[in-house]
Amino acid sequence: MTTMHDQLMKTSIHTTKAILPLFITTPPEAHYILSSSLYTMVIHHWEAGSANSEGTFSHCLLTEKDVKGFPTVKTIGVWYDTTNNEPYSLEGIQIEYSNGTKTPVYDRNITNYYSFTLEDGEFITDMTVGTGSPLMRSISINTNRGRHRKFGSRDEITHSVPVHSGFLLGITGGILYGCISQLGFYFLEDLAGVAVMINYTAMPDPSTIGQIQFDRINGDNRDGKNPLQIDIARSEEVTNSFTTEESWTESLGVSVSVSDGFFGIGEASAGTEYTYTESKSNSTSYSETHKIEWKGSTTVDPGDYTVIDLLYYKGYFEITYTAVITLIGKSGSKHELSRSGGGAGVSGGVATIKQFHVPSNQTESILFSMPHEKTLEEDELPPNTNHSVGGNTNK
Numbered sequence: 001m002t003t004m005h006d007q008l009m010k011t012s013i014h015t016t017k018a019i020l021p022l023f024i025t026t027p028p029e030a031h032y033i034l035s036s037s038l039y040t041m042v043i044h045h046w047e048a049g050s051a052n053s054e055g056t057f058s059h060c061l062l063t064e065k066d067v068k069g070f071p072t073v074k075t076i077g078v079w080y081d082t083t084n085n086e087p088y089s090l091e092g093i094q095i096e097y098s099n100g101t102k103t104p105v106y107d108r109n110i111t112n113y114y115s116f117t118l119e120d121g122e123f124i125t126d127m128t129v130g131t132g133s134p135l136m137r138s139i140s141i142n143t144n145r146g147r148h149r150k151f152g153s154r155d156e157i158t159h160s161v162p163v164h165s166g167f168l169l170g171i172t173g174g175i176l177y178g179c180i181s182q183l184g185f186y187f188l189e190d191l192a193g194v195a196v197m198i199n200y201t202a203m204p205d206p207s208t209i210g211q212i213q214f215d216r217i218n219g220d221n222r223d224g225k226n227p228l229q230i231d232i233a234r235s236e237e238v239t240n241s242f243t244t245e246e247s248w249t250e251s252l253g254v255s256v257s258v259s260d261g262f263f264g265i266g267e268a269s270a271g272t273e274y275t276y277t278e279s280k281s282n283s284t285s286y287s288e289t290h291k292i293e294w295k296g297s298t299t300v301d302p303g304d305y306t307v308i309d310l311l312y313y314k315g316y317f318e319i320t321y322t323a324v325i326t327l328i329g330k331s332g333s334k335h336e337l338s339r340s341g342g343g344a345g346v347s348g349g350v351a352t353i354k355q356f357h358v359p360s361n362q363t364e365s366i367l368f369s370m371p372h373e374k375t376l377e378e379d380e381l382p383p384n385t386n387h388s389v390g391g392n393t394n395k
Contacts, residue, residue: 041062041188041189041329041331041333041335042188042189042329042330042331042333043060043062043169043186043187043188043189044162044164044186044187044188044189045172045184045185045186045187046161046162046184046185046187047172047173047182047183047184047185048129048131048136048159048182048183048184049131049136049173049174049181049182049183049184050133050134050135050176050181050182051134051174051176051181052173052174052175052176052181052182053176054174054175054176054177054178055174055175056172056173056174056175056182057106057171057172057173057174057175058170058171058172058173059095059103059170059171059172060169060170060186061097061099061101061169061170062169062170068099069098069099069336069337069338070327070335070336070337071097071098071099071101072097072098072118072167072168072169072188072337073095073096073097073098073118073168073169073170073171074096074097074098074117074118075095075096075115075116075117075118076093076094076095076115076116076139076141076151077093077094077095077096077113077114077115078090078092078093078113078114078115078139078151078152079091079092079093079105079107079108079109079110079111079112079113080111080112080114080151080152080153081111081112081179082111082112086153088137088153089132089135089136089137089152089153089179089180090135090136090137090138090139090151090152090179090180090183091107091108091109091110091111091178091179091180092105092106092107092108092109092110092111092180093105093106093107093171093173093180093183094106094109095170095171103171106171106173106175106180107175107178107179107180108178114149114151114152116141116149116151118143118168119145120245120339120341121245121246121248121249121339122143122144122145122147122248123143123144123165123166123167123248123252124141124142124143124163124166124167124168125142125143125144125163125166126140126141126142126160126163127139127140127141127142127160127161127163127185128140128158128159128160128161129158129159129161129183130152130153130156130157130158130159131156131157131158131159132156132157133156134176134177134181135176135177135179135180135181136152136173136179136180136181136182136183137152137153137156138150138151138152138153139151139152139183140158144166144248144251144252145248161185162187163187164187164188164189164190165187165188165189165190165191165252165327165329166187166252167187167188167327168185168186168187169186169187169188170185170186171183171184171185171186172184172185172186188327188329188335189329189330189331189333190329190330191252191253191254191327191328191329191330192254192328192329192330192332193254193255193256193257193328194249194252194254194255194256194257194325194326194327194328195256195257195258195259195325195326195328196246196249196256196257196258196259196260196284196323196324196325196326197258197259197260197323197324197325197326198244198246198258198259198260198284198321198322198323199321199322199323199324200260200261200276200319200320200321201319201320201321201322202319202320203273203274203276203319204263204274204315204317204318204319204345205317206268206271206272206273206274206315208315208316208317209265209271209272209273209274209313209314209315210313210314210315211311211312211313211352212311212312212313212314212348213309213310213311214234214236214294214310214311214312215234215309215310216307216308216309216310217230217232217307217308217309217310218305218306218307218308219298219300219304219305219306219307219308220300220305221300221301221302221303221304221305221306222303222304222305224300224302224303225302226302227299227300227301227302228299228300228302229297229298229299229300230297230298230299230300230306230308231296231297232294232295232296232297232298232308232310232353233293233294233295234293234294234310235291235292235293235294236291236292236312236351237289237290237291237292238289238290238291238292238312238314238348238349239287239288239289239346239348240262240263240264240286240287240288240289240290240345240346240347240348240349241285241286241287241288241345241346242262242263242285242286242287242343242344242345242346243284243285243343243344243345244260244284244285244321244323244341244342244343245341245342245343246258246284246323246325246341247284247285249284249325250283250284255282256282256283256284257280257282258280258281258282258283258284259278259279259280260278260279260281260284261276261277261278261279262276262277262279262286262288263275263276263317263345263347264276264277264347264349265313265314265315265347265348265349265350266349266350267350272313272350274315274317274347290349292312292348292349292350292351293351294310294351294353296353298355304357305357305358306355306356306357306358307355307356307358308353308354308355309353309354309355310351310352310353311351311352311353311354312348312349312350312351312352313348313349313350313352314346314347314348315346315347315348316344316345316346317344317345317346317347318342318343318344319342319343319344319345320340320341320342320343321340321341321342321343322338322339322340322341323338323339323340323341324336324337324338325337325338325339
């Protein structure tokens with residue numbers, strides 16, 4: 001029975017093995033179908049190169065039995081030789097997958113070494129291979145994070161590699177004259193969509209919630225003959241927002257469905273606490289504005305002084321989560337990536353009115369101005385205070 005591994009090895013890299021032409025060929029891109037009872041995965045294979053009289057190699061971890069998860073290539077390591085102290089050709093290559101599995105070094109690892117590691121949530125957006133008759137000269141990679149890495153030297157000819165979804169699954173190649181003479185890559189098919197499910201490990205810490213004073217109303221009826229009625233009808237718009245580390249999924253260029261939730265602030269027996277509401281959206285971050293209101297009335301007796309504070313609560317929080325990201329291929333296949341991450345947000349709410357009577361001997365200490373700002377011209381600034389103030393006796 002022919003295995004998927006055997007199929008992957010029967011690529012166009014073998015069609016140039018019989019003779020040693022000193023030119024580079026770029027055969028048409030091929031694709032392979034890896035089937036299981038759960039899904040059908042389409043893998044695209046691209047390769048360029050010349051002869052391979054000293055051997056060929058191919059590695060795609062997904063073809064091995066009992067592989068768990070969806071291992072993608074995380075690190076590419078390349079060894080290269082030099083001529084006149086300048087990089088000349090690629091002598092060896094090795095990859096490491098996201099689950100820690102490393103391939104053997106294909107050919108040699110005795111010269112200069114370059115490596116490039118893709119971070120979580122990073123994928124390839126552009127890739128080129130540089131060739132020179134008859135050896136491979138360079139690999140150039142660009143990612144969605146704006147990072148760029150080039151392995152090797154100047155090129156005689158540069159070939160663009162179709163990266164499809166951007167998820168690299170493996171490599172192929174051949175050896176000639178002790179160097180890499182053929183080089184190819186396996187990429188996951190183009191995507192039709194992405195589904196993100198986020199599960200938070202715990203609620204945000206309520207100790208990060210603090211009181212905000214929106215306004216203070218001074219009910220001064222010390223000189224009044226009649227009761228003073230104060231009506232309260234105020235409102236303020238506050239914004240709840242939250243951002244996760246999974247925003248990279250929105251740069252894949254396909255629709256994103258997110259199952260998570262948003263955090264607010266509610267009343268609790270001991271004060272306030274964070275609340276959580278499950279939601280579905282098309283973004284891994286959210287921002288929503290809502291109105292909080294203060295309504296009521298109070299009466300200040302003649303000769304009395306009352307202070308009314310309009311307060312609300314605001315919290316700045318950080319939280320950790322686990323995420324399951326499902327890549328949905330155009331063939332209908334689904335592939336899950338599991339990762340841990342963190343998010344940060346701000347929430348506001350719970351309008352509160354606090355009123356208290358001010359004794360006549362304490363009115364001076366309670367009458368302070370609310371925070372305010374105004375714009376000053378340079379000549380409106382007050383003069384500098386260049387002398388001691390208060391009880392400081394030091395000269």
